[in-house]
Amino acid sequence: MLEASNIECVRGERTLFSHVDFRLDGGELLDLQGGNGSGKTSLLRMICGLSAPANGEIRWRGELIGKLGEDYRRELCFLGHHNAIKEELTPLENLLASAKLADEILDAGEALDALEIVGLAGREDLACRYLSQGQKRRVALARLVNERRALWLLDEPYVALDAAAVELIAGLIGAHLQRGGLAVLTTHQTVNIVAGSVRQLRLN
Amino acid sequence: MLEASNIECVRGERTLFSHVDFRLDGGELLDLQGGNGSGKTSLLRMICGLSAPANGEIRWRGELIGKLGEDYRRELCFLGHHNAIKEELTPLENLLASAKLADEILDAGEALDALEIVGLAGREDLACRYLSQGQKRRVALARLVNERRALWLLDEPYVALDAAAVELIAGLIGAHLQRGGLAVLTTHQTVNIVAGSVRQLRLN
Amino acid sequence: MLNLIRAIISRDLRLALRRRADLVSALFFFIIVVSLFPLGVGPEPELLRKLAPGVLWVAALLATLLSLPRLFADDHRDGTLEQLALAPQPLGLIVLGKVLAHWLVSGLPLTLLAPVLGIQFDLSGEALWVLAFSLLIGTPALSGIGAIGAALTLGVRGGGVLLSLLVLPLYIPVLIFGAGAVDAAVIGLGAQAHLSLLGAMMLGGVFFAPWPTAAALRIALE
Amino acid sequence: MLNLIRAIISRDLRLALRRRADLVSALFFFIIVVSLFPLGVGPEPELLRKLAPGVLWVAALLATLLSLPRLFADDHRDGTLEQLALAPQPLGLIVLGKVLAHWLVSGLPLTLLAPVLGIQFDLSGEALWVLAFSLLIGTPALSGIGAIGAALTLGVRGGGVLLSLLVLPLYIPVLIFGAGAVDAAVIGLGAQAHLSLLGAMMLGGVFFAPWPTAAALRIALE
Amino acid sequence: MYWNSFSEFMAMGNHGVYVWGSVGVMAILMLLEPVLLIQSRKNLIARLKRQFRAERSDANTDRKTSPQR
Amino acid sequence: MGNKLINIYRFASPQAFYPLAGKMIPWFWTLAAIFGIAGLYIGFLVAPTDAQQGEGYRIIFLHVPASWLSMFIYLVMAFWAGLGLGFNFRLSGMMASALAPTGALFAFLSLWTGALWGKPMWGTWWVWDARLTSELILLFLYVGFIALQSSIDDPRRADKAGAILALVGVVNIPIIYFSVKWWNTLHQGSSVSLTKSPSMAVTMLWGMLLCALGCWMYSIAVALMRVRSIMLERERHTDWVRAELAEPGEHAGQE
């Protein structure tokens, strides 16, 4: 479903990587590996379509992602280094707003359930600025609970999470893969995920 | 050297923890544990003197830290969730500026060496905004290479670092402890540090 | 489509309400500038009446200009902008929503307040109407045009000034026609011609500007 | 001690240079405000000459006011402020350094540029001198007083407006004596009295204000 | 030829300052621009050449010093 | 990208254009000198005095070419920029960047000569009328374009951002040109038009046209020179630049 061929990434004057190829099908997890600054985030952004590779092409269901445009974006869920939450809003408001912008249907009840699942029960109505680092990350990750899009792109989701939360997120990813979803993941922690198959791609 | 007795922390209407006591001497590491939102960061900030506990007192070499003021701050090095680096400045400039503000003597040569040690060789002159997440964290941590103050307070230093860098930082902390320093550390990752003794304190 | 725009507007308005600053700051700035002038210039009513259209319009323009850098910067910093760019809808529509929200937060309050301040300057009833109306159709143009500049300078070295440098030339026509309309009303001439030009600018600013803005945002995210 | 202040100033100046924005933005804003007025008000030289002191001083005041929110906000957001508060030196001195840097970046360029803009308004040589001198001693006071407001509103909901609300009443005396000095020179009276009052305000702003500011910063960090 | 004398030409009917001020500035700027361009081009070429030479020597020494991998 | 596009891409490649531009530059310099000298000769030595304005009117031979060129160059610049944005040609972004400083120069000269003309004619250096103001806006637009490009490090991003600005700014050109028609201003209306017979003396018209042609040729020459430098700078990693700069004695591409 997701194919990349001969990708090259150039940042400033530096070629981060080149000749990267991979192919990912339903139920598969791509585990992006590489040290700090090896270009994992850059590759993920290319897969999103946020930036264009210096060379090579990325296809989704056989078509170039640039051509697909909105149809591709409708099947994709990206979580980056930044949490994309507003410090002024409460976790509940954040979750509802991000669902609306992503054109998903989520009612308040579901959102509250999702927040409870990620361990934010009792903090739904506290502005996010008061939350701890890990709790903020949990708000961002609460999106995944009801996310049914085919392709998940997760950039170091486990950062700042405690062991229990890491377990939980790994479980969510596993369930997604078992539903036949695809996921691309970067992380510096070793976490087990139950998946149809895990492909590893090492940058640099 | 560092003693806390009967500390209580209140945030909003919530009592995060109370009756916390510990004592730390030269060469010892305090490993603060607890889930997300259990109050680790809050406790660290109290130890710094940035915020005051709702109850209880913290002493350094037998004296209240509030009383010691500058004399206490001169012996303390705090690294928080935020990197405290400026995106516009280069790693080298950041390191030199933070040393100057902390009233430490650091010449450009030493700074360059420190940056090389944390794996930023070749990026000394690139504005930090272009660095990857882990590289930014490394810039912040480069301070530790030449840091000789007695008390290190590190709030999740390993976040966003790759395995090699985690190893390196753990080594720096170990060396600090072996020199007779003290350290208080929070982290959700399990990392081995060679230390005189490790005390664990579990919040909540 | 309308749904999306509504969602954006309601989110941005809620944020503005939560921050309060955004809601009042443009307004407050406007009041300050307008009321500082009599302080700096002296109290002669004749002079003040002559100054009024210029001062009021310049203040409105500055108030908008100042709120521009934050239009996309917060979303950019915390990663929301990426999510917006990845939303399965045209980015231009999202920008349209943000422009409208910006206007509701900065332009509309100005418009409502301007006549009150105009009284301070001893303007006639007719002139006050024209003032309010010219701001009503002029400020959306300011928001729309400004969005282009805000997007172009997003994350760029020297953003703030550059933004003024880019946007200001495009604002000057709006200023000239806006102040011109009020001036005409003060003198007693018809403000019709000025106002219809302003109207054209508004349509351009609101319905055309979001598209270059969206393109600029995609470039900024690269 | 001087070393510390120097370190702070050089860091802040380097940051300003790197961002460029900070260095030019206050300046550019100043130019814009000053040149927009003739556009909005109309080109009669007689009117403009009367306006000049007020416009120039109000513009300088606004330019300073606008650069205030960023005085500590960036350092707060990225954690640098905590490091500064933990530095083994009195926070007041660090604040003094930041105030001086702020003045070098915003007040000084204004002062240097003001006479050039004054020429546009057809001011006499004498008036130009008084203008420059009044700004030279007035702007440090603006920076110092502003710092208190910036620290008090740090991280507070609605910071921006609140800041203006707090600072403005304190700025108005500076404005009145500053513009008054120039006005006096334009009319041909001596500006001595106004200027010495301004000087007193400057000393207060620079040497007294950093201490309340430091206290406010510690509260903001709690 | 329209003018009677050189001094008349220079005076431009009392508008000499304005006319020659325009001519002068325009001439200076239009001459300055190509001169600056040539200058900066020279600098650029020198810089690039230096850079290429440095890269070549880097490559050479690398090959000499580092053992076959 | 289709094959056809790739062909155009090759054709408009910097590599092919660089030597071509190098050959054209001397020709344009020659033309510029010829037209310029002829125009100035007619304007300053042959043309008779103006009945109303006296000798001061001779500034027209500088002012009008500068004003025209400042507007024309903007259009050309916007054209190249749009081409680059739409089709991703490397060359067009470079052309746009190369034109901007020259355009800014002419906009400045238009203001300068206009101000020096205004003092004797209108008694003031500057009035805030529509044409003068819109010409000032044009200068700001040029400066904004240059500032925007120079504050973005990545040249590809700089090109795209600049292009958007240039295209948006195009609306200003008709405003400048028609400002004298739309508003009654101090500035004098257009006296050269294609439809009406020229209202000014034929010699004066010739002088003006020749000067304008000279400025035009000058602009092309200067823009070509600048674009060559930009090409070298931006393409310094490519083999053709290495070959171009190789000293005669040594091999261009080692390895």
Ligand code: HEM
């Ligand atoms: C700074 C001040 C001035 C600016 C920015 C300016 C701008 C321009 C521009 C853009 C044009 C070319 C547009 C066109 O051909 O229609 C032009 C043409 C012209 N300007 Fe000015 N101008 C200024 C001052 C003056 C003054 C003071 C005079 C004379 C009293 C003057 C006389 C003319 C004339 C005669 C033309 C040619 C119009 C024609 O024949 O088409 N300008 N000016």
Ligand SMILES: Nc1ncnc2c1ncn2[C@@H]1O[C@H](COP(=O)(O)OP(=O)(O)OP(=O)(O)O)[C@@H](O)[C@H]1O
């Ligand atoms: N303008 C530039 N010039 C040179 N190098 C650059 C430039 N911009 C970015 N880089 C480099 O590109 C790389 C970007 O890496 P990226 O963020 O994709 O890394 P990552 O694999 O996600 O790392 P991390 O694990 O730390 O998140 C960094 O090594 C950075 O130094």
Ligand SMILES: Nc1ncnc2c1ncn2[C@@H]1O[C@H](COP(=O)(O)OP(=O)(O)OP(=O)(O)O)[C@@H](O)[C@H]1O
């Ligand atoms: N105004 C408030 N009202 C209620 N609770 C609050 C308020 N402000 C902060 N809190 C709570 O205080 C706690 C702060 O925790 P702190 O940041 O110290 O956690 P932590 O142990 O560092 O967590 P992490 O591992 O996620 O970094 C959070 O649980 C937060 O929800």
Ligand SMILES: [Mg+2]
């Ligand atoms: Mg990364």
Ligand SMILES: [Mg+2]
């Ligand atoms: Mg924490």
